[in-house]
Amino acid sequence: MGNYFIYLSVVLSIIIFVPLYRVLAGPTICDRILGAGAIATKTMVLILVIGLVFNRLDMFIDITLAYAVLNFIGTIAIAKYLDILGFKKEKRGYKKK
Amino acid sequence: MTTDFENPIVSLVSRVLSPFIMLFALYVIFHGHYSPGGGFQGGTMLAAAILLVRLSSGSEVAQLQLKRGVGTILGSFGVLIYFGTGFLCLLLGGKFLDYELLARILPVSKVMAHNWGILFVEIGVGIAVMGLLVAIYDDLLEGDPDA
């Protein structure tokens, strides 16, 4: 059972690299942020599994919660910035017409 | 102005989550010596909970939670708590932040005095970090009509 979780953490850390392609190549900025969010989700799982490997799950759960909160707030902040950017673009377009 | 950008989903979810994030931050501050964390991390999470409401509901509405000028004052106050605890130990005849001497004023044993001293310092650091982070956010947005 102990070995299984080590293998699982290795597999998860390989999976993390898959969305990295979208972050590097993504045609628009939204794609990049989506990829970053996907990486964050997988990192949360990885932290939990590593906590089980080290037998200190109680400690790592707190770290996961903090990570989840900061990930959520970061995504919301960037989304709001892009949202306002879109609104401003729209208004400029209407003025030209 | 803020109603144009208002996203009901984000606004309502953040309002529901913000108190819980705040409580989690206080848990991180108060349990600094059992689990990872302490004053600085807890203060950051507290600031995150406040900034979440500021981001989602607009700066004007969020003044109801924490007013604009208060951030700087809270930051100074936190530093005051930290240094106050340290200097109290100095006044009692020990070194800076020599917690065990607090047992002379507080009606507790030396070990418990050590515990309480660390707690005071962490609360001070937490308040200072929270206040200053919120103050930085507010100062960056000063005069921005879209905030």
Place this chain on the structure above:
Amino acid sequence: MDLQHLLNLLTIILTAAGAFFLLVGSVGLLRLPDFYTRTHATGKADTLGIMLVITGLIINQGISVNSAKLLIIVAFVGLTNPTATNALARAAYHLRLKPWFKKDKQKKSEKKEKE
């Protein structure tokens, strides 16, 4: 085959299934054609993946404080993941990101064939 073995087996199945869905979410992120369709991959497959892995860990831990905390993480992710997805989708819509449609694609290929 006693109870402990059964629970271990259940943990392994659930966590492996969760890892599979996390992989599916990532592959979807690579293969799907535009931003809006990619949000489908992360918004759903990732949520189920994290839920499955955490359910496996809860079974591994039994009834304890840790399990309750893990449940809190599930609730938190279940609430925030769709919210963040929606916030990003809305931002993309206001940035005038054009969605990908099957018909438009077909028309383009027909034009190319005519030329």
Place this chain on the structure above:
Amino acid sequence: MKQIFFLNSITKFILLFGFWLLLSGHYDVQHISMGLFSSLFVILFNLKLRKHYFYREKLDEARAKLEDVQPYRIRIGRLLYYLPWLVWQIVVASFQVAKVVLHPKMPIDPALMRFKTGLPNTEARVILGNSITLTPGTITVQIEDDEFLVHALMDASQSGILDGSLPTEVAKLYEKKPGQVLRKEDIKISKSNKGAEV
């Protein structure tokens, strides 16, 4: 109204304190008193914000006055049925996405749908929006007042909205016998960038 607010605050306090007890693994006098203090602090800190009525809630209030009904409150019993149902929907959704993603030809046919619902308040709309995001093949892009803009991945995934089962399920969280939540004539589906009002 004041009484309801007071009761709400007490419920919130109990919820927060329960959350503290779950988080903190130490059950002695010092830590529990810290928990009581923290929960009280959080309640007092957010008191003014919770009294504030937001833009959309003002609209809901005005409409409730117009139709002369009590403001709706969520039914806990129904929620206990709704959540497992939603989890099942998430499982189905993920299998569908997995099938589409791993299929060599990727049989997708995206569409944008606009529709209006007769849900009673903002809370209900937010629950519906997040549920749509979690259920098979659909994602909420925008909610404007009553109008939802939804992106659907496949034709098959539109059925949950087209037959109105999901909005009705959400409406049942607030009323025992909801009227017609969704009218079929109101649903607009666009499958092309040309001629769409995007």
